[in-house]
Amino acid sequence: MMRMQPHSEFAGTPVPAAAAPIAIELSEASVTFGRGARAVPALSTTSLRIADGEFVALVGPSGCGKSTILRLVSGLVQPSSGVVIVGGREVAARAMRVGMAFQNPTMLPWMSIERNIMLPLKIVEPFRSQFRKLRKTEFRDKANALLEQVGLKGFGNRYPWQLSGGMLQRANLCRALIHEPRMLLLDEPFGALDQFTREELWSILQELWIAHKPTVLLVTHDLREAAFLGSRICVMSARPGRILDDSRVDFVRPRTVAMTFEPEFVALNQKLRAFIVDARTAATKGAA
Amino acid sequence: MSEFDYRQKAWSAGLIVLFFLAWELFCLMTGMSDLVLPRPSQVFTTLFEKFPILWPHILQTLATTMIGFVLGVGLGVVLGAIIGVSKTAYDTAYPLLVGFSSIPKVAVVPIFVLWFGSGTVPAVLTALSICFFPIVVNIATGLATTEPELEDVLKALGASKLDILWNVGLPRTMPFFFASLKVAVSYAFVGAVLSETVASNRGIGNVMMTASSNFNVPLVFAGLFVLAGLGVALYVIFSLIEGRVTGWATRKNDVITT
Numbered sequence: 001m002m003r004m005q006p007h008s009e010f011a012g013t014p015v016p017a018a019a020a021p022i023a024i025e026l027s028e029a030s031v032t033f034g035r036g037a038r039a040v041p042a043l044s045t046t047s048l049r050i051a052d053g054e055f056v057a058l059v060g061p062s063g064c065g066k067s068t069i070l071r072l073v074s075g076l077v078q079p080s081s082g083v084v085i086v087g088g089r090e091v092a093a094r095a096m097r098v099g100m101a102f103q104n105p106t107m108l109p110w111m112s113i114e115r116n117i118m119l120p121l122k123i124v125e126p127f128r129s130q131f132r133k134l135r136k137t138e139f140r141d142k143a144n145a146l147l148e149q150v151g152l153k154g155f156g157n158r159y160p161w162q163l164s165g166g167m168l169q170r171a172n173l174c175r176a177l178i179h180e181p182r183m184l185l186l187d188e189p190f191g192a193l194d195q196f197t198r199e200e201l202w203s204i205l206q207e208l209w210i211a212h213k214p215t216v217l218l219v220t221h222d223l224r225e226a227a228f229l230g231s232r233i234c235v236m237s238a239r240p241g242r243i244l245d246d247s248r249v250d251f252v253r254p255r256t257v258a259m260t261f262e263p264e265f266v267a268l269n270q271k272l273r274a275f276i277v278d279a280r281t282a283a284t285k286g287a288a
Numbered sequence: 289m290s291e292f293d294y295r296q297k298a299w300s301a302g303l304i305v306l307f308f309l310a311w312e313l314f315c316l317m318t319g320m321s322d323l324v325l326p327r328p329s330q331v332f333t334t335l336f337e338k339f340p341i342l343w344p345h346i347l348q349t350l351a352t353t354m355i356g357f358v359l360g361v362g363l364g365v366v367l368g369a370i371i372g373v374s375k376t377a378y379d380t381a382y383p384l385l386v387g388f389s390s391i392p393k394v395a396v397v398p399i400f401v402l403w404f405g406s407g408t409v410p411a412v413l414t415a416l417s418i419c420f421f422p423i424v425v426n427i428a429t430g431l432a433t434t435e436p437e438l439e440d441v442l443k444a445l446g447a448s449k450l451d452i453l454w455n456v457g458l459p460r461t462m463p464f465f466f467a468s469l470k471v472a473v474s475y476a477f478v479g480a481v482l483s484e485t486v487a488s489n490r491g492i493g494n495v496m497m498t499a500s501s502n503f504n505v506p507l508v509f510a511g512l513f514v515l516a517g518l519g520v521a522l523y524v525i526f527s528l529i530e531g532r533v534t535g536w537a538t539r540k541n542d543v544i545t546t
Contacts, residue, residue: 123455
């Protein structure tokens with residue numbers, strides 16, 4: 001069902017038939033918002049198959065439907081046509097056990113960072129029923145262990161307004177991971193951060209991924225970020241989006257920021273960039 | 289508390305004293321009759337002498353205010369939650385609420401008297417009807433301004449509407465709620481006194497009405513002072529509660545940087 005494209009030679013081999021079990025499958029899924037004359041197509045018929053434990057980066061011009069794919073997978077949006085299967089089940093109104101993080105960290109200002117991070121445990125079973133009993137001991141340790149992994153050791157008792165943007169975004173990653181989701185959906189999580197903080201968080205996210213091996217779907221505008229983090233990159237066309245290119249990134253892990261300046265890496269970035277420039281030009285011509 | 293705060297408070301107290309002094313002097317110099325404008329010293333003396341008579345009326349006014357206030361808060365929270373959660377309910381109900389709130393409440397008192405007779409019940413109802421609106425508006429606003437991203441994060445975890453309301457919506461509404469409480473308690477007080485003035489045989493409003501028909505002007509002013517004191521006290525109490533409960537909403541410049 002994979003929409004294979006001929007231009008995938010640049011970053012290693014084309015995506016092979018997945019050997020690992022399929023975590024996410026979109027078959028012929030499309031999304032249209034509104035109805036009748038005012039209908040806005042957000043996502044053209046798209047097929048995508050993501051294996052368990054893969055790290056997929058979605059790039060493309062703005063407004064191309066990248067976030068729509070995330071919302072489809074999380075069950076926040078229903079496909080207008082086609083089927084979305086996550087973890088072997090069709091996505092219905094009830095949602096999966098996914099972790100999500102957006103560009104805006106949305107920590108609740110009246111709770112300490114630790115309690116903010118524990119919020120998903122209040123909602124998701126089986127933690128929910130244990131919450132009253134365990135929140136002071138095991139759950140707290142769990143939250144603090146995660147905080148330590150992202151370099152926020154000892155900040156659990158602080159309040160969100162006491163932390164910088166980068167620190168909040170680290171806490172946001174912790175909140176997305178606390179309930180041990182098999183799937184992590186990230187929508188431009190580092191978009192609002194400065195270059196150096198962003199690079200630091202790439203490494204942290206990579207470590208978290210290597211440690212927990214969830215299936216990750218990362219939406220980003222930053223091509224270096226996509227190439228640094230992704231084991232696979234999907235390039236999308238302008239709105240209504242469809243997948244133009246889908247290819248594997250085989251740089252060894254753990255990747256370092258220094259690697260992003262090596263010729264191979266730069267070449268990959270340039271190729272990705274060319275795709276998006278083409279997509280943007282095509283969109284402008286289509287509109288004219 | 290900083291030195292600046294103390295100085296500010298000293299100035300405020302000074303202004304109040306100055307106001308009464310100017311009033312006293314004005315009456316003395318113009319030889320004003322105490323049937324028109326009694327001197328503050330006379331008013332305070334009357335207040336002190338008549339306090340045993342005033343006390344049950346103070347309790348009455350406080351009781352009607354608080355009963356009306358509590359009922360108004362209950363009604364306001366329920367209505368505010370309903371129209372805050374649903375955009376449709378908000379758009380549908382808002383014009384009616386605005387229409388209701390813009391009726392001068394003094395015009396409603398005769399209707400309450402017609403239904404329930406004069407006395408405590410109309411006072412409670414007037415207090416209720418005047419104080420629930422700011423609560424509705426504030427609760428609804430607080431709920432309607434929940435960040436959509438956070439709602440998505442929780443929905444993606446399988447949170448129900450009730451989970452989101454309980455964990456996010458209601459706590460984030462608290463600063464709005466407590467801010468509206470101190471406004472609402474003042475409103476409730478105004479409503480209760482208003483109704484007592486028009487139709488009751490108890491309460492400070494009624495004392496002032498009776499005193500004025502007997503030309504006991506110092507007692508009228510004593511009643512006024514009692515009302516001012518009670519109004520300030522209620523406001524202060526709810527401001528203090530607000531500060532304790534929702535301190536997180538008042539940010540301090542205490543940001544840690546990496």
